[in-house]
Amino acid sequence: MIAELGLAALWLSAALAVLQMVSGALGLKIGDQRLAAFAAYARPAAVVQAFLAVLSFGMLLWAFAITDLSIKLVATNSHSMKPFIYKLTGTWGNHEGSMLLWVAVLALSGGLLAGLERRLKERTMNATLAVQGFVALGFYAFLLLSSNPFERLPVPAFEGSGLNPLLQDIGLAIHPPTLYIGYVGLSVAFSLAMGALITKQVTPDFAKVMRPWVLFAWVFLTLGITAGSYWAYYELGWGGWWFWDPVENASLMPWLAATALLHSVSVLAARDALRTWTIMLGVLAFSMSMLGTFLVRSGVLTSVHAFAVDPERGTFILVLLGLYIGGSLAIFAVRAGSIAEGKRFSATSREGALVFNNVMLSAILAIVLLGTLYPLLTEAFDVRVSVGPPYFNPAGAIFAIPMFIVMAIGPLLRWKSDKPVRIKLELIILALIVVGAIVLIAVLGDYPVLPVLGLALAAALGVAAFLPLRGRKISRTPLATWGMITAHFGVAVSLFGMATESAFTQERLAAVAPGSTEELAGWTVTLDGVDPVAGPNWTAIEARLSASRGGEEATLLNPQARNFWAPSQATSESALITRWDGQLYAVIGDTAGLDADGNQRWQLRIWWKPFVTFIWYGGLLISLGGILAIIGRVRVDLRRRKAVQLGNERRADKALLDQAATPPRAEPEPV
Amino acid sequence: MRWVLAFLLAVLGASAAAQDALPPAPYAYKQLDDPVLEAEATALMETLRCLRCQSQSINDSDAPMAGDMRHQVRSRILAGEEPKEVRAWLIERYGDYVSYQPEVSSTTWPLFAVPIALVLIVLLVLLRRLGLRRKTGDS
Numbered sequence: 083m084i085a086e087l088g089l090a091a092l093w094l095s096a097a098l099a100v101l102q103m104v105s106g107a108l109g110l111k112i113g114d115q116r117l118a119a120f121a122a123y124a125r126p127a128a129v130v131q132a133f134l135a136v137l138s139f140g141m142l143l144w145a146f147a148i149t150d151l152s153i154k155l156v157a158t159n160s161h162s163m164k165p166f167i168y169k170l171t172g173t174w175g176n177h178e179g180s181m182l183l184w185v186a187v188l189a190l191s192g193g194l195l196a197g198l199e200r201r202l203k204e205r206t207m208n209a210t211l212a213v214q215g216f217v218a219l220g221f222y223a224f225l226l227l228s229s230n231p232f233e234r235l236p237v238p239a240f241e242g243s244g245l246n247p248l249l250q251d252i253g254l255a256i257h258p259p260t261l262y263i264g265y266v267g268l269s270v271a272f273s274l275a276m277g278a279l280i281t282k283q284v285t286p287d288f289a290k291v292m293r294p295w296v297l298f299a300w301v302f303l304t305l306g307i308t309a310g311s312y313w314a315y316y317e318l319g320w321g322g323w324w325f326w327d328p329v330e331n332a333s334l335m336p337w338l339a340a341t342a343l344l345h346s347v348s349v350l351a352a353r354d355a356l357r358t359w360t361i362m363l364g365v366l367a368f369s370m371s372m373l374g375t376f377l378v379r380s381g382v383l384t385s386v387h388a389f390a391v392d393p394e395r396g397t398f399i400l401v402l403l404g405l406y407i408g409g410s411l412a413i414f415a416v417r418a419g420s421i422a423e424g425k426r427f428s429a430t431s432r433e434g435a436l437v438f439n440n441v442m443l444s445a446i447l448a449i450v451l452l453g454t455l456y457p458l459l460t461e462a463f464d465v466r467v468s469v470g471p472p473y474f475n476p477a478g479a480i481f482a483i484p485m486f487i488v489m490a491i492g493p494l495l496r497w498k499s500d501k502p503v504r505i506k507l508e509l510i511i512l513a514l515i516v517v518g519a520i521v522l523i524a525v526l527g528d529y530p531v532l533p534v535l536g537l538a539l540a541a542a543l544g545v546a547a548f549l550p551l552r553g554r555k556i557s558r559t560p561l562a563t564w565g566m567i568t569a570h571f572g573v574a575v576s577l578f579g580m581a582t583e584s585a586f587t588q589e590r591l592a593a594v595a596p597g598s599t600e601e602l603a604g605w606t607v608t609l610d611g612v613d614p615v616a617g618p619n620w621t622a623i624e625a626r627l628s629a630s631r632g633g634e635e636a637t638l639l640n641p642q643a644r645n646f647w648a649p650s651q652a653t654s655e656s657a658l659i660t661r662w663d664g665q666l667y668a669v670i671g672d673t674a675g676l677d678a679d680g681n682q683r684w685q686l687r688i689w690w691k692p693f694v695t696f697i698w699y700g701g702l703l704i705s706l707g708g709i710l711a712i713i714g715r716v717r718v719d720l721r722r723r724k725a726v727q728l729g730n731e732r733r734a735d736k737a738l739l740d741q742a743a744t745p746p747r748a749e750p751e752p753v
Numbered sequence: 754m755r756w757v758l759a760f761l762l763a764v765l766g767a768s769a770a771a772q773d774a775l776p777p778a779p780y781a782y783k784q785l786d787d788p789v790l791e792a793e794a795t796a797l798m799e800t801l802r803c804l805r806c807q808s809q810s811i812n813d814s815d816a817p818m819a820g821d822m823r824h825q826v827r828s829r830i831l832a833g834e835e836p837k838e839v840r841a842w843l844i845e846r847y848g849d850y851v852s853y854q855p856e857v858s859s860t861t862w863p864l865f866a867v868p869i870a871l872v873l874i875v876l877l878v879l880l881r882r883l884g885l886r887r888k889t890g891d892s
Contacts, residue, residue, distance in 0.1 A: 320813035327808045429883035437882055445875050452867050465860045470810070470853025472800045477868050481875070589795065591784045654815070671815065674782060685782045 085153050085232040088141030092182075092232075095134040095189060096222035099215045102127035102192075106212030110205060110280070121204070124211040125196040131218070132193025139173075139186035142231055146173040149242065155179060155231050157239035163619055164245065171255040172245045177379060177395070178231035180258060184375065185221050187259075187266040192218060195270050195295075201723075202274075202291050203283055210277030217269055220402045228398050247620065247646035247653050253313030261306030261333055265371040267299025268340060275364030276410060279417045284357040289350035290719065292364070294712055296347055300340045301708035307333050308701030319654030319669045321689045323583070323697055326474045331454040332374035335447055339367035342443040345436050353497055355424040355433055359440070365414060369407045370447070376403050382458055428499040435492030442485035449477045479532055486539045489573070490546035493566065508549050515542045529585045536581030543574035561714025569707025576700025582664075582693040590688045593674035595681035603690035605631045605666055607639075612670070612684055620646045622655070625670040625684065629659055641670040664692040780827035781820030787831075794827050797836040800853045801826070801843060810853065 102124050109121025142155075146169050151157045159176040160169055174180040192214045199207065225231070271292055278288045310333060315323040324330060343363040349356045376382075380396030427433040453469040460467050490512055494505045502509065519538035523529060547570040551559065590602040599608045610626040622644040628636035641657040659666040671685030785791040798812035803819040811819040811826075822843070829839045843851050855861045 318813075320809070322813065325808065434883050438879060441875055441878055441882075445871050448871055449868060452864065456864055460860060466848065466850035467855055467861055467864075468802050468850050468853045469855055469864065470800060470802070472854030473864065480868065480872065589784075591782060593782060652815075671782065 084141050084145050084150060085234060088138045088145075089230070089232040091134040091138040091141065092185075092222065092226060095131045095138065095185075096219065096226060098127045098131035098134065099189075099219040099222055101215075102131065103212050103215030103219060106208045106210075106215060109208030110212070121208045124208055124215075128189075128196035128211055128214065129193045132189045135186045135189035139182050142179060142182055143170065143173050145232075146170060146179075151240070151242055152234055152238035154233045154235050157235060157242050159242070159245055161242040161244040161619070164250070165618055167252075167255065168245060168250045172249075174258050174262075175245050175249045178225070178229045180262070181221070181225055181229055181379065182231050183259065184262050184266060185218070185225055187262050188218050188221060188269055191267055191270050191295075192273075195273075199291060201287065201719075202277075203281070206277045206281045206283045206288065208277075209280040210273045213276040213280075214269065214273040217273065217406060220405065224395075224398050224402060228395050244619070244646075247644070247651050250619075250646075251313065251317050253309060253317060257306060257309045257313055260302050260309060264299050264301075264303030264306050264340075265336060265374065267295060267302060268336060268368045268371045270295045271299065271340075271343065271364050272368030272410070275361045276413065279361050279413060279421070282417070282420055284350075284361060284421050286351050286354045289347050289360065290715075292360075293344075293347050293351055294715060296340060296344050296367075297708050297712045297715070300337070300344050301705045301712070303333070303337045303340055304701060304705045304708065307337055308698050308705070311701070312698050315694075316656050316658060316667075317653075319656045321587075321589075321656075321667050321669075321687075321691070323694070324580075326453070326469075326471050328454050328458075329378055331450050332377045335450055335454075336367055336370040336374055338443050338447040338450070339363060339370045342440040342447075343367050346440055349433050349436055350424070353425055353427070353433060355427060356437070357421050357424045358418050359437075361414065361418070361421075363440070363444075365407070365410045366444075366447075369403075369410075372399075372403050372406060376400060377454070425498075427497070430495065430502055431499050432492060432495045432497050435488050435495055438488050439485050439492065442481045442488070445481040446478050446485075449481070450474065453477070475532060479535075483535060483539065486543060486573075486577070489570065490539075490543050493550045493570070494546075508546075508552075512542045512546055515545055523585075533581040533585035536577055537585070540574045540578035540581060543577065544571060547571035547574055561717065562711045563714075565707045565709070565711030565714060567707070568710055569704045572700045572703025572705075572707055574700070575696050575703055576698075579693050579696030579698075579700060583691050583697065586692045587694075588690045590686075592686055593677075593683040594686050595677045595679075595683045597681075600686065600688065602666075602688050605629055605688075605690060607666075607668070607686075607688055608636075609684070609686060612682075615642070617644070620644045623670065623684075625668075625686070627657070627668055627686075629666055629668075631661075639666075639668050641668045643670050643672070660695060664690060665694050666690055778821050778824030780824040780831075782823075783827075785827055785831055790830050791827075793836055794830045797830070797839060798823055798826055801840070802851050802853055804847060804851060 105120040105123040105127065108117045109124060111117050145153050145156055146160055147166075149156060149160055149162045149169060151162075155176060155178050159179070160172050164172070172179075174183045192211070195214070196211060202210070274288070274292045274295065278284045278292075307330075310330070311323050314325065314330075315321070343360065343366075346356050346360045346363050350360045376396070376399045380399050382396060453474055457467050457469055491505070491509065494508055496504075516538045519541045520534060523534050523537060547567050550563065550567060554563075588603045590600055592600055594600060594609045596609050596611045599606055601607075607627055607629045610628055612623060612625050615622050615624045622642040624640050624642045627639040627641070629639055630636040637659050639657040639659060642655040644653045644655055645651075646653065654669050654671075657668045667689040669687045671687060674683045674685045677683050785794060795812060799810050801811045801822065803809045803811045803814040803816055803822070805816045805818045806814045809819075811822045825843075826839055829842070830836065834842075840852055840854070844856075849855070849858070849860065855864050857865055
């Protein structure tokens with residue numbers, strides 16, 4: 083019954099998406115009053131659809147919670163012996179379930195837009211809802227026609243086949259939903275951009291409506307990428323935090339586009355400039371989201387994320403991708419000419435700096451896109467090429483380094499037009515920091531160029547982030563400005579973490595027998611023993627390590643080499659000691675023969691990663707900055723709305739009073 | 754329940770013993786004594802793909818083949834070969850796919866041509882959007 087209810091809700095949502103699309107589109111016809119009246123259905127359709135799609139996802143969640151083995155998806159991806167929390171997270175740890183989550187979030191954001199947004203012109207809103215319905219319809223069709231999550235088995239399975247052990251981790255509970263909210267939040271930005279383009283209403287008011295959605299999606303993307311990076315870091319047991327893996331790139335590309343869009347939409351809202359640019363980035367950001375979904379969901383990549391190995395599905399998403407991206411670009415091509423470019427500005431202005439960095443972000447996006455898709459392209463012609471860090475790092479840096487420099491200076495410039503001489507002092511300070519840091523590191527030792535530049539830029543950015551506060555009253559600084567400062571400082575913190583990690587990481591790899599000691603970066607690590615242990619659905623070899631530094635009390639570390647039995651797979655559980663200045667990272671490997679005394683030896687791998695945690699602290703700061711900006715903007719909007727309302731009421735009152743006062747005055751006064 | 758555990762541990766032990774039957778090559782899990790050479794080897798290993806794995810470098814993989822390749826890299830570096838030569842040797846043996854650092858060739862030239870084109874496009878866009886504005890000034 084659960085499955086049938088879920089499926090029915092999904093079909094109804096699809097039907098409502100059709101209603102939303104048609105009524106929204108009819109609402110665009112101004113000439114025909116009878117047809118335009120249909121537009122009234124667009125908003126309710128979106129709201130009810132959101133309710134039904136979320137209900138449908140709730141039903142699947144329920145089926146996973148009780149391990150209903152008569153449903154094919156549950157039987158192939160869950161197991162009755164699994165810990166409860168992973169039964170729940172297993173709902174989106176597979177192709178169908180994660181697509182249902184995708185669609186539920188899409189419907190929910192469409193419903194929120196329809197239910198809450200009242201500032202936009204009604205015609206633009208109708209166009210927006212029509213586009214949103216059109217996008218949703220495609221994904222409903224994808225789910226219902228080629229990946230039905232509620233399919234029943236003819237005979238219920240006796241036991242489920244389990245979930246990929248790598249995915250049985252709390253990281254999975256957070257990472258995909260946050261990332262999906264980010265991906266899908268961009269769909270609203272896309273629909274709004276299309277709506278504004280169709281009705282030629284690309285105005286600052288429209289930008290103010292769009293901005294919270296972009297910020298919202300961007301915050302979730304940032305959190306999703308940060309969580310994903312940390313998950314890969316400690317769960318895969320390789321000590322790396324970014325592998326330029328296609329799946330990681332699939333999440334980075336929408337983030338880059340959304341970052342550019344975020345800044346562009348701010349310029350449009352504040353200065354009425356960069357109109358077509360904002361629309362273009364809106365299209366690009368959601369296109370990258372869909373491309374990411376395609377890459378991960380179609381199975382073109384073989385990786386832990388690619389659950390679907392069915393080419394039919396890949397083709398389906400590819401067709402959707404072509405339809406949406408191609409369609410939006412066609413509308414853009416037709417309409418872009420009719421939208422004026424907006425207010426002008428000089429190169430040395432805040433807009434100028436923002437344009438520069440938007441171009442840089444787009445260029446980095448192009449590099450990542452090329453490096454991700456090129457190997458897939460050549461593989462189609464049976465030529466296998468690998469593109470990895472040695473390519474992405476320098477090619478990305480060509481554009482990232484100028485971007486960081488401009489990012490430090492940009493917020494100090496004035497809107498419209500400014501003279502660099504005005505901020506001479508700040509420029510000198512920043513230049514001194516960069517040069518000083520480079521000299522200092524050069525004295526310390528011989529390190530690769532990119533990490534050194536990264537460190538120097540991080541130092542300068544960290545200071546520059548706070549410079550916009552100069553000459554401002556701290557208590558009167560708007561919350562949105564604090565948001566920008568926090569986010570920019572977060573970039574500096576993250577960059578610092580990345581640079582120190584890649585420049586100063588130390589690694590020790592050794593075969594050790596219980597009782598022996600290894601030294602690394604001031605740490606003393608002793609292997610006390612190795613024991614077999616067992617969990618609910620795995621057995622493991624667990625090392626007992628005691629690590630200490632500078633004569634302090636030893637901390638215990640228990641890295642494990644786990645073997646899961648459903649499905650059968652080995653994973654490496656790292657153990658970490660987190661200190662303010664970095665992390666000690668330990669992994670236990672296989673047996674490594676006997677030592678001279680006949681004791682069993684084990685492969686032990688230890689890293690000292692200075693300030694590695696700053697990478698994720700930075701990510702959190704960036705998200706926090708986004709949240710502050712949302713709160714600040716929404717608060718100002720609400721206050722303004724209230725003020726306008728109050729003004730209208732007063733004006734109405736005054737008019738009434740005047741009306742009441744006028745007639746007696748008109749009468750001749752009795753003498 | 755306990756016998757299940759005992760059984761599994763026995764199976765586990767047996768599989769570990771089976772792996773011991775063919776010990777990993779000496780330098781698969783052993784660092785070179787010279788830290789400079791080891792750093793060179795690690796930097797190289799991080800940019801070589803483990804052919805049996807899914808997007809992992811040989812430095813990050815526990816697969817036996819990755820162990821063999823690590824041994825090859827370390828012993829060649831120890832023998833005084835340059836990292837470049839080792840990479841070339843591995844590419845000759847396993848094809849371009851083994852190296853995460855694409856070299857300019859008939860199959861990879863777009864990877865290098867596109868960024869150069871991109872730099873030109875970026876300059877053009879910036880000149881158009883910012884350069885002209887300066888001349889015409891604000892309207």
